[in-house]
Amino acid sequence: MARILTLTLNPALDLAIRIGSIRLGEVNRTESTRIDAAGKGINVARVLAGLGHDVTVSGLLGTDNETLFVRTFTELGLHDAFIRVPGETRINAKLSETGGRVTDLNGPGPMIPAHALDALTERLESLLPGLEAVVISGSLPPNVTPAKLASLVFVARARRVPVWLDTSGAALVAGLGARPSGVKPNEKELADWAGHPLDTSEARLQAALRLNSEGVEDVIVSAGAEGVIWAQRGDALMAESPRVSVVSTVGAGDTLLAGMLHGVLSGWPREQGLRFATALAAESVRHIGVGDPRTADFEQLQRQTIIRSLTSDARTGGSLG
Structure with missing residues (x-):
């Protein structure tokens, strides 16, 4: 490794x-x-x-x-x-x-x-x-x-x-x-950099592609339940996250970045790496702490993660939402 x-x-x-x-101003039991x-x-x-x-x-x-x-x-x-x-x-x-x-x-x-x-x-x-x-x-x-x-x-x-x-x-x-070489902003961080709201997948995609054009080869944009965009040298994929019950989102972005880097360094095809990382981030929000690929239903989470090409959508005139 x-x-x-x-x-x-x-x-x-x-x-x-x-x-x-949380009841503000009162005694709370954890x-x-x-x-x-x-x-x-x-x-x-x-x-x-x-x-x-x-x-x-x-x-x-x-x-x-x-x-x-x-x-x-x-x-x-x-x-x-x-x-x-x-x-x-x-x-x-x-x-x-x-x-x-x-x-x-x-x-x-x-x-x-x-x-x-x-x-x-x-x-x-x-x-x-x-x-x-x-x-x-x-x-x-x-x-x-x-x-x-x-x-x-x-x-x-x-x-x-x-x-x-x-x-x-x-x-x-x-x-x-x-x-x-790469950057992983969430949608708010990317919007702050861009200087305007990025309320749609199309807007986030264009901001990510702009970073590609400015010399950042890999841009990973996480948008919670709205999925993940990976723009690499002007070619973009999107992952739709599997639906899970959310306990805590703390560490989900870190899990996503680690999973992406694991796929890149392992030489995986981009679709495989994005699916793995997105599923692992989804696994992480079900509990406190980072994602665990050894969990019993991780393969199922990966199967439920949908990957599509945004570049192909753009060429055919498809809507990104």
Whole structure:
């Protein structure tokens, strides 16, 4: 399997809370709680390691509450290359209500010393030889600039290592300027980049194709129940997700990205990779945590995932909705 590095600049301890419905200003009883070492890159690493890849995790990690992260990395067989920084890694609360609504309460993250950012660049350069892909995902700590994220993309691309980017806002704009190999925005993140609403599949497709034309070879657009668009060098596919009961959408996008990267690095046909990744993301929303391809009905979920060519639809005048 492939050697992959994930970079998480702003990891978190995710406190996942299941509750029937939230009554603001009152005492609420939870159905369950759990806390996990998380952050988007770490979630991606969980999936990729479970699929058999050799995964190294890096980024910026607070020393004061690193114990659960270190234990998790050991349990999952991940290589720990995080740069330690003073203070605590942030804690995020994820409140999942019956019916699938999720409320995120995300902390800002610690202040990062300048020397730690220099050390992270040096660490990245030392890890690049032999890598088949780098994933840079998640938000930025308060004093880390979007330009710094872009510089990390540049460093990897200068060594001709494929870089997949999953972030938002100014960080996404800056990162795209460094021309990553692939990017995975959701529909809101893509609309923020485009500067106007993307309320239809056609609008999302055109925005994805625009990114292709600007040098980003692979664009994966996730739109929840409305499916997934994969535009690659001007040729686009769409996956219609299987219908499942939603418990939590936290980690679904990370699962999708990991599943896509698994298919690409395994040399699968595009239809096979998109079907696998979309089904795996659908599996993930049925419970708290990332997707599990070993679940008993995963093959059925893949069969229920419909793939079609948007490029063919456009050529024949078909409507994308």
